[in-house]
Amino acid sequence: xxxxxxxxxxxxxxxxxxxxxxxxxxxxxxxxxxxxxxxxxxxxxxxxxxxxxxxxxxxxxxxxxxxxxxxxxxxxxxxxxxxxxxxxxxxxxxxxxxxxxxxxxxxxxxxxxxxxxxxxxxxxxxxxxxxxxxxxxxxxxxxxxxxxxxxxxxxxxxxxxxxxxxxxxxxxxxxxxxxxxxxxxxxxxxxxxxxxxxxxxxxxxxxxxxxxxxxxxxxxxxxxxxxxxxxxxxxxxxxxxxxxxxxxxxxxxxxxxxxxxxxxxxxxxxxxxxxxxxxxxxxxxxxxxxxxxxxxxxxxxxxxxxxxxxxxxxxxxxxxxxxxx
Amino acid sequence: xxxxxxxxxxxxxxxxxxxxxxxxxxxxxxxxxxxxxxxxxxxxxxxxxxxxxxxxxxxxxxxxxxxxxxxxxxxxxxxxxxxxxxxxxxxxxxxxxxxxxxxxxxxxxxxxxxxxxxxxxxxxxxxxxxxxxxxxxxxxxxxxxxxxxxxxxxxxxxxxxxxxxxxxxxxxxxxxxxxxxxxxxxxxxxxxxxxxxxxxxxxxxxxxxxxxxxxxxxxxxxxxxxxxxxxxxxxxxxxxxxxxxxxxxxxxxxxxxxxxxxxxxxxxxxxxxxxxxxxxxxxxxxxxxxxxxxxxxxxxxxxxxxxxxxxxxxxxxxxxxxxxxxxxxxxxx
Amino acid sequence: xxxxxxxxxxxxxxxxxxxxxxxxxxxxxxxxxxxxxxxxxxxxxxxxxxxxxxxxxxxxxxxxxxxxxxxxxxxxxxxxxxxxxxxxxxxxxxxxxxxxxxxxxxxxxxxxxxxxxxxxxxxxxxxxxxxxxxxxxxxxxxxxxxxxxxxxxxxxxxxxxxxxxxxxxxxxxxxxxxxxxxxxxxxxxxxxxxxxxxxxxxxxxxxxxxxxxxxxxxxxxxxxxxxxxxxxxxxxxxxxxxxxxxxxxxxxxxxxxxxxxxxxxxxxxxxxxxxxxxxxxxxxxx
Numbered sequence: 001x002x003x004x005x006x007x008x009x010x011x012x013x014x015x016x017x018x019x020x021x022x023x024x025x026x027x028x029x030x031x032x033x034x035x036x037x038x039x040x041x042x043x044x045x046x047x048x049x050x051x052x053x054x055x056x057x058x059x060x061x062x063x064x065x066x067x068x069x070x071x072x073x074x075x076x077x078x079x080x081x082x083x084x085x086x087x088x089x090x091x092x093x094x095x096x097x098x099x100x101x102x103x104x105x106x107x108x109x110x111x112x113x114x115x116x117x118x119x120x121x122x123x124x125x126x127x128x129x130x131x132x133x134x135x136x137x138x139x140x141x142x143x144x145x146x147x148x149x150x151x152x153x154x155x156x157x158x159x160x161x162x163x164x165x166x167x168x169x170x171x172x173x174x175x176x177x178x179x180x181x182x183x184x185x186x187x188x189x190x191x192x193x194x195x196x197x198x199x200x201x202x203x204x205x206x207x208x209x210x211x212x213x214x215x216x217x218x219x220x221x222x223x224x225x226x227x228x229x230x231x232x233x234x235x236x237x238x239x240x241x242x243x244x245x246x247x248x249x250x251x252x253x254x255x256x257x258x259x260x261x262x263x264x265x266x267x268x269x270x271x272x273x274x275x276x277x278x279x280x281x282x283x284x285x286x287x288x289x290x291x292x293x294x295x296x297x298x299x300x301x302x303x304x305x306x307x308x309x310x311x312x313x314x315x316x317x318x319x320x321x322x323x324x325x
Numbered sequence: 326x327x328x329x330x331x332x333x334x335x336x337x338x339x340x341x342x343x344x345x346x347x348x349x350x351x352x353x354x355x356x357x358x359x360x361x362x363x364x365x366x367x368x369x370x371x372x373x374x375x376x377x378x379x380x381x382x383x384x385x386x387x388x389x390x391x392x393x394x395x396x397x398x399x400x401x402x403x404x405x406x407x408x409x410x411x412x413x414x415x416x417x418x419x420x421x422x423x424x425x426x427x428x429x430x431x432x433x434x435x436x437x438x439x440x441x442x443x444x445x446x447x448x449x450x451x452x453x454x455x456x457x458x459x460x461x462x463x464x465x466x467x468x469x470x471x472x473x474x475x476x477x478x479x480x481x482x483x484x485x486x487x488x489x490x491x492x493x494x495x496x497x498x499x500x501x502x503x504x505x506x507x508x509x510x511x512x513x514x515x516x517x518x519x520x521x522x523x524x525x526x527x528x529x530x531x532x533x534x535x536x537x538x539x540x541x542x543x544x545x546x547x548x549x550x551x552x553x554x555x556x557x558x559x560x561x562x563x564x565x566x567x568x569x570x571x572x573x574x575x576x577x578x579x580x581x582x583x584x585x586x587x588x589x590x591x592x593x594x595x596x597x598x599x600x601x602x603x604x605x606x607x608x609x610x611x612x613x614x615x616x617x618x619x620x621x622x623x624x625x626x627x628x629x630x631x632x633x634x635x636x637x638x639x640x641x642x643x644x645x646x647x648x649x650x651x652x653x654x655x656x657x658x
Numbered sequence: 659x660x661x662x663x664x665x666x667x668x669x670x671x672x673x674x675x676x677x678x679x680x681x682x683x684x685x686x687x688x689x690x691x692x693x694x695x696x697x698x699x700x701x702x703x704x705x706x707x708x709x710x711x712x713x714x715x716x717x718x719x720x721x722x723x724x725x726x727x728x729x730x731x732x733x734x735x736x737x738x739x740x741x742x743x744x745x746x747x748x749x750x751x752x753x754x755x756x757x758x759x760x761x762x763x764x765x766x767x768x769x770x771x772x773x774x775x776x777x778x779x780x781x782x783x784x785x786x787x788x789x790x791x792x793x794x795x796x797x798x799x800x801x802x803x804x805x806x807x808x809x810x811x812x813x814x815x816x817x818x819x820x821x822x823x824x825x826x827x828x829x830x831x832x833x834x835x836x837x838x839x840x841x842x843x844x845x846x847x848x849x850x851x852x853x854x855x856x857x858x859x860x861x862x863x864x865x866x867x868x869x870x871x872x873x874x875x876x877x878x879x880x881x882x883x884x885x886x887x888x889x890x891x892x893x894x895x896x897x898x899x900x901x902x903x904x905x906x907x908x909x910x911x912x913x914x915x916x917x918x919x920x921x922x923x924x925x926x927x928x929x930x931x932x933x934x935x936x937x938x939x940x941x942x943x944x
Binding site: 052053161162163164191192193194195196197200218219220221222224225258259262263264265266267 | 371372373488517518519520521522525544545546547548549550551574575584585586588589590591599600601604605
């Protein structure tokens, strides 16, 4: 008998090309370039997509949430092609299963509406409980994120702190008991001392409730702490992907190595020994074939400038680099 | 070593009244500090701690609803002491070009979008040190080269440069006339990690070459670790601890600083990190006594009612905490 | 109700504006108690200056200026109200729908809007009024003015919706399962309210202004009392030249005061409603 397909999310060759108008001509900008990865329904994990700004990580997250149309590639959720879902199917099924947490908790909610309005709306629109049971249910979900209904009922978003508002945002995402939460930089706007509590909460959600979390960030330190697997993105490409201890512990791709070295350690004994050479980054030159990192790679070879590097399986992870052929 | 900026018992509050609601935000409450010439003085603290307000007051030129209720801020340039709070607009402008420079957050927007970089530099330089265009361009070229910035940005417009490059060009612009005192306000926020490294290294270069004093305001302890020589930790409008960088990072004494350092993620361990319970207080209704006491696991009875003074527990290490004060006096007793 | 009380106490412009408009309403109310019919001529001695008996004097038709003013203000405001209701109603609805739905619908509606904007309204109004001479009642005029004044504001609402659509909380609403209509009405409409208020004022100004223009040209229903027709009849009998200023001063003065009243009220209201000033007003909660 055939094994039931346990893939939760399968992204294959996802590509998003934007047309940028410059005067009378337009340039094609590959925000996401053939990104491929999958999440297993039976093994809930925190999958981190890390990269600098312009790497395409936010665009990729938006594509998975159905907020951005794919230029090419296939996105399947629980076997179904997301691009082919009708509007009502999205509203009655897909949005129940996949929920977002955005970066800025104060942009997530309208400043003119009380914050519990969104919680109640989510409960009613997905018919989670009837009117009578809504308060209890919402209170239960809020407890899971360390809050209570009494604390936030009737309040406007700007009456809460950033940490509280972000927790409410996470609680709202949890109401439909989704199988996948896509969190885009959920802690970058919070103070350093608050980040740990939110990130610990994500870990607990995965462990206790089996929720898969797609965690987008530029902060590698938090990524190392939170993630099970990680994908490093560079200008639309996934250049390294695998278990986080491997990828960040012993990075293979030169870009990952550069990123890791550049993290400022809060330790006076671990200051940088050499100055990074940034001048090459600033050339906004167009990418013409070859490897997108060739411009500033310390290990660049001739072939890197001419051909696109293949994705190679090496030491338990995928690396997009000629060095490991 | 001489003092270049001194704040004494500074109290600066925001006082607003609108539609019958009066609100007083005690953003800077009884802060005293001294910055020595040539050091990089870091002011660390999370959002809502009052560091932006402190910066505004130290720079001067602020307007209501921000008001200085008490205390003083004094500059000392070339042995001439000036009261920063009572400066006139003209003297302030004079001072700010010759001696003080300010690198604002998101400074990439400071650059005039319709002028080339070299013209922006020329405008700035010749406004304070009139010189011919060729001379100012040459000066700019040399300066950028010294700093390791590529020269071909000179003929570009700001929008043609990447965000990180704009930030560094702005820093170069702010420092080309060798100001004695540089205020850097969150210079690396919103920058990518590799560019951040470049910016930090640039600031270090400038500071070492010119011997300028830098007052660095940021919540990012990693930036302080790589740049600051001394750090003052702010919490709810007050300084809770002040010491050299190594001490703050490796041997903090105030419970808040300890928690802060412990809660930073490190790239070599995945063990569960501790997080501080509760959240920082709203500054319009701060707790009585020590402002950290509601979240402090070691709070004593007196912490609820008496605001601790800053006590020097070692030369160069001050802490505002009753527990630490008691421990220190027992140790020396 | 609390907000209205707060506004009254703390916003001087709202307070003055509200007082003015309350007085205007009182004036309108008085019209129902007028001892004279609005269309009765020669009811009183003609061309008498203001006195204890005739508060604002009498006009050349033999009518008490004060009581005619009450009718005039009533009719003008009702007509303007109708114009505003129709005009802003269409404007808001079309702007919001076309902004949110986008695509082909948006393009079609936008072209229609643009054609309306380019239309020269005054000449068109004069043309229609001349054709309809004699059958142009206040109600008809109100409807007509409404139909001519919805286009420009709808553009602004559309652009507001366009930007609101991209805001993150719109996405939150989508993921909270809210339908498009609900999102536009519940999430976006509150942001439009400051604009709507300013718009309503300008709508009233537009309607009153055009009515006066038409009436002065003699193109509206001259038998009904309105601010414009009072001015028309004043001119007809050369009130200015014969030094009977009160006949013209009454309607002109009334219109100025009404406009100021509206303006002040909307100024106070929109500052109050602006989400950015809201923070300053927050009561300190425990």
